[in-house]
Amino acid sequence: PTEIQALTIPEVLKSEGQHILCAAETGSGKTLAYLLPIINKIKVQEMKVPLLNRPRAIVLLPSRELVEQVLSVSKHMCHFAKFRPIAITSHKNRQFVRKTLLMPTDLVVATPAGLLDYIKNKHISLSETRYLVIDEADTMFCKGFDKDVTSIIKQIKASNVTQNNRPYQIIVVTATLPKTVNELLSKELPFMKRITSYSLHKSLPNLSHNFIDLKIFNYNKYEATIQTLKAHSESASTMIFCNKKKTAEHLEKYLYSKNFPAIGLYGDIDDRTTKLESFRNQESHAKILVCTDIASRGVDTTFVNHVILFDFPTTIVDFLHRVGRTARAGKRGKATYFVTKKDR
CATH class of the missing domain: 3.40.50.300 (P-loop containing nucleotide triphosphate hydrolases)
Structure with a gap:
């Protein structure tokens, strides 16, 4: 146990x-x-x-x-x-x-x-x-x-x-x-x-953190996302969190235009369960889930290797839930954060 x-x-x-x-x-x-x-x-x-x-x-x-x-x-x-x-x-x-x-x-x-x-x-x-x-x-x-x-x-x-x-x-x-x-x-x-538990409200022991100053990308989050994904293994499953539905929707389309197949999970879309199952399917061509906090709680994501915070969450509770989608059940994971001027 x-x-x-x-x-x-x-x-x-x-x-x-x-x-x-x-x-x-x-x-x-x-x-x-x-x-x-x-x-x-x-x-x-x-x-x-x-x-x-x-x-x-x-x-x-x-x-x-x-x-x-x-x-x-x-x-x-x-x-x-x-x-x-x-x-x-x-x-x-x-x-x-x-x-x-x-x-x-x-x-x-x-x-x-x-x-x-x-x-x-x-x-x-x-x-x-x-x-x-x-x-x-x-x-x-x-x-x-x-x-x-x-x-x-x-x-x-x-x-x-x-x-x-x-x-x-x-x-x-x-x-x-x-x-x-x-x-x-x-x-x-x-x-x-x-x-x-002893680890409540503490950083997960198998989680590594990567902070990216967007100044090097002229504060272009979309370009930073592409470069971050390229630097990661193609077989890795990645969740990208946005604060708003509109942002997530736009990012999903942008990734497709750059030949990065992604699944979108945000708002009140009817087939949320189907989308999650598609993302969990390890044989799926789409290894990227673009989402809002609708996917940050309770969902089984033990296979996720990488979490990207496209937007910083507004509360510490949301932060812990987002980064908690990886490094689960003793596995290793990585969290990448895009740092803008207002995040400093």
Whole structure:
């Protein structure tokens, strides 16, 4: 197990009513740190009570890509411990999801808005839910999800109170721990046990940093990008982060014009999951992903060798998530930063 897994799994297993904060750097194995003990608990409970068509565990994530990713990990675990996971997002086929929820369901992986919609329309009940995971908490509590997440926490609390104060467990998972998240956790879950890795908020040990003063390129970021890519191995997978959709869109077209096939991931494009899968495909001709922060959180990028910050992010949280797309799971990676006059 990784450091955070060794610290978190025993704590989740030994207590039913202890809420837990799991905070560790990107790529440290946090998903398995909460999924493994929760599934174990579900299987133990299964010996005592019959299967129900109500979820016993819920995992909340900020985007449908992350929902599908965690669902995929859950399905791999089904080969070793039989349980039934299902994904709920606002983009999922509603008829299919409603039909699936009529069958025994152990784990629901969902976006907050998607879950609340199904609760509101009485397609899903929280009466048997004893485990709630709030993953990517630095996003969930800071970027417009906080009201929905707080509503779900209150409903989980109320549901278990009506069941003779049945113990329940909330696990908050994050790669950064900004002040806003700390304040909200102190308010909503004041007695939670905090587990943090040694490397939290520290530079990844296998990550090298390369700062390029754009003065040598007459402050032309596009030319600097081309030269940086040329200096890198053709087989390397590179993510290039921009602050704005318009910039990312323009950069993607520019790279194509210079014979650098790239995949764009930004804004509200409908085929985001397909684009990510294409980028992950090691046989793909496009080894470059031009993106905004939509691709900076939670996405499995263990194969990425190089991250370029075309634009500097506006917060330290976004910075840590961007550079955390490489040097994951013990592998080596490189981060390149373009330094303009205003970045000095």
